[in-house]
Amino acid sequence: MVIKGKPTMNKAELKTLFAKYNDGTATEEERALLEAWYLQYNEKEAYQLNGKSIKAAKAEIFRRLPGNQGQFFNIGIRLAAAAILIGILFTVTMLFFVNRNPGKASQLANDLPPGTNKAVLTLANGRHLNLSDATNGRLYQQQGIKIVKAQSGQVVFDYSGNQATAEQNTITTPNGGQWQIKLPDGSQVWLNAASSLTFPTSFSHGINRIVKLSGEGYFEVAKDAEHPFIVISGDQRVEVLGTHFNISSYADEPSIKTTLLEGRVKVSLLGNVTPMFLKPGEQSVANGHQLDVKPVDTEEALAWRNGYFQFDDETVSSIMRKLSRWYDVDVRYEGNISDEGLNGRVSRNKNISQVIKALEATQTVHFRLEGRRITVMK
Structure with a gap:
C-alpha cells in the first residue's frame, strides 16, 4: 500500500x-x-x-x-x-515502509484472521447444507440430482434426471467467506464474500441457462452455442455463450461492474434498450439506467479471486467496504477522512492487523479495532 x-x-x-x-x-x-x-x-x-x-x-x-x-x-x-x-507481492510488501514510517500507532485491542472457504447451499426443498462443515464426497442425491463436494472443496452438481422444469438452488457466502461451484452444465463460478448465486438444478431439455447473482462472482462459462448463459444481477443482464468474466454487484457499491477476460458478452439494463458488447480487457459500469464501457486492468478486477486485494487510485471508504466483507467487521469513521486515491497490493491471507499497518504506512488514516468493530480515524 x-x-x-x-x-x-x-x-x-x-x-x-x-x-x-x-x-x-x-x-x-x-x-x-x-x-x-x-x-x-x-x-x-x-x-x-x-x-x-x-x-x-x-x-x-x-x-x-x-x-x-x-x-x-x-x-x-x-x-x-x-x-x-x-x-x-502476495504478502504485505509495505511492511518495510511501515517500519520506516511508524507515525501514529493503531489501537488494536485484538486481531482478526482473514476469511475462509465457507458457504451454505439451500436446496429447492428448503434443506440447508453447510458446505464448510461437510466432508468430501456425496452431499445429496434425489431424483437424478447428485451433489458432490470434491477434494478441492468445489461443489459439483450432476444432473441425469428427466425433469420438465428445473428447481432453484441457492449458494450463499457470508461475510468472511468464499466458495467455488461447478454448475450442472459444467460452468464454474467463484463467489466472493457476502454473495449468493441462484441457479436451476438442470440446464438440459431446453431449459435456459439463467442464474441470479448478488455480490461478486467470477464465471468460466461452458460453451453451448444453442443455449446462452445469462446472469441477472439487479437491473443488469449479461448474456454469453462461453467466456470468462467477473461481475461485482454489491448493494452497498455505487455501481455494477462487469469485467471481461475472454470471449464476448452482451450487457443490458432494464429500461435501456441499447445493449453494450464487451471485448476482453473492457469493463462495463452500470449506474441506474446509465451503462458505460471502458478499458481496465483485468488483474485488479480478479485480485480477490487470486488471493489478494489490489487498489488502484481507490478511496479509503471503498477499500474499507472490501475489508468489511472479507474480515466480517463493522466499519465506523471519526473525523474527516481523506478521499485521496491509494494504490497498492496486499494479500487476503493476512490478519487484519497487517492490512491495517500497510494502510497506515500511507500516513492517510489510522485505526482502532475493538472486537469486530474497526474505527477509521484521520
Whole structure:
C-alpha cells in the first residue's frame, strides 16, 4: 500500500537489489522495497538492470510458459506468470515502509484472521447444507440430482434426471467467506464474500441457462452455442455463450461492474434498450439506467479471486467496504477522512492487523479495532 510518491533509489542501488532479488539473497525488506518501486514506476520508466528490464523479464517468463504460443493467455497461465514475476507481492510488501514510517500507532485491542472457504447451499426443498462443515464426497442425491463436494472443496452438481422444469438452488457466502461451484452444465463460478448465486438444478431439455447473482462472482462459462448463459444481477443482464468474466454487484457499491477476460458478452439494463458488447480487457459500469464501457486492468478486477486485494487510485471508504466483507467487521469513521486515491497490493491471507499497518504506512488514516468493530480515524 503506497501513496502516489515514488520510492527513491539510484541506479546503482537498483542494480544491487535486482541482482540479490534474482539470486534469492534479498531480505524481506529489500524485496519489499524493490517491488514497491516497480509498482510505482511505469514500465516505460524502468531502468535497464543487468542488461534486462523488469518488463523484458516479464516477457521472458510469459514466453517460457508451456502452451503459450500466442498473444493471449488463459487465466491459469496469467496467474502462474504473475506468481513467478511478483512472488512476495502476495504478502504485505509495505511492511518495510511501515517500519520506516511508524507515525501514529493503531489501537488494536485484538486481531482478526482473514476469511475462509465457507458457504451454505439451500436446496429447492428448503434443506440447508453447510458446505464448510461437510466432508468430501456425496452431499445429496434425489431424483437424478447428485451433489458432490470434491477434494478441492468445489461443489459439483450432476444432473441425469428427466425433469420438465428445473428447481432453484441457492449458494450463499457470508461475510468472511468464499466458495467455488461447478454448475450442472459444467460452468464454474467463484463467489466472493457476502454473495449468493441462484441457479436451476438442470440446464438440459431446453431449459435456459439463467442464474441470479448478488455480490461478486467470477464465471468460466461452458460453451453451448444453442443455449446462452445469462446472469441477472439487479437491473443488469449479461448474456454469453462461453467466456470468462467477473461481475461485482454489491448493494452497498455505487455501481455494477462487469469485467471481461475472454470471449464476448452482451450487457443490458432494464429500461435501456441499447445493449453494450464487451471485448476482453473492457469493463462495463452500470449506474441506474446509465451503462458505460471502458478499458481496465483485468488483474485488479480478479485480485480477490487470486488471493489478494489490489487498489488502484481507490478511496479509503471503498477499500474499507472490501475489508468489511472479507474480515466480517463493522466499519465506523471519526473525523474527516481523506478521499485521496491509494494504490497498492496486499494479500487476503493476512490478519487484519497487517492490512491495517500497510494502510497506515500511507500516513492517510489510522485505526482502532475493538472486537469486530474497526474505527477509521484521520
